[in-house]
Amino acid sequence: MNDSREAVLASVQAMESELAKLQVMQSEAERSMLETKEDKEVVDSRSVFVGQVDYAASPEDLQTHFQSCGNINRITIPCDKYTGFPKGYAYIEFADSSCISNALALDGSLFRGRSLKVTTKRTNIPGFTSRRIHLGRGQYYFPSPYYAPFLYYGHSPSYGYHAR
Structure with a gap:
């Protein structure tokens, strides 16, 4: 009984140490992404x-x-x-x-x-797409990350009604 309990505690400690390593790696990745974004803006300028x-x-x-x-x-x-x-x-x-x-x-x-x-040169906006979605009746919608809920409801924010 004690052996299995110690094995579980050891595995939990190993998972916690892995979690700490992953958090450090994630913070480093986020920091480098911010630096590269600033670098891109400087280069684009x-x-x-x-x-x-x-x-x-x-x-x-x-x-x-x-x-x-x-x-x-x-x-x-x-x-x-x-x-x-x-x-x-x-x-x-x-x-x-x-x-x-x-x-x-x-x-x-x-x-x-x-x-x-x-x-x-313009700075590229991540996540912005130039693809258009056909709404029917000759209407198109250009999706944007700011209007993501409209993709799920099937209507355009500019027209305000369902086009199916």
């Missing part, structure tokens, strides 16, 4: 979005086009994950946020025969 980029353009070509704006930290040209071909836009991160105004001045400039669209 000194970055621009460049649209209408020629599909054959390389980062070196973009660097020569934007070198007059200031020091460039990084140029990212996203590629399609299935084909591996560029998507036709790029992100340029500058060393200083004061270079953004110089880069925005290049909006509409010609690059390889195409007029570039240069705007400030």
Whole structure:
């Protein structure tokens, strides 16, 4: 009887120590997530979005086009994950946020025969989706994390009635 009781107490102590380790790991993960969110906002504040980029353009070509704006930290040209071909836009991160105004001045400039669209880079909002839900009768609802209860009741907050 005492042996089984001691075994149960030992297993409870082992579970409590595991719980303490997990709580420490969770707090570290939450702290690092907050730091990366702040870092993303800082990086995004000194970055621009460049649209209408020629599909054959390389980062070196973009660097020569934007070198007059200031020091460039990084140029990212996203590629399609299935084909591996560029998507036709790029992100340029500058060393200083004061270079953004110089880069925005290049909006509409010609690059390889195409007029570039240069705007400030927006910070991505986690959990925000661009998918739309068809409500019927030609109505669509764009779900947002702030209006999550409406997904379960089957109606849109803007129309206020069931569309089934």
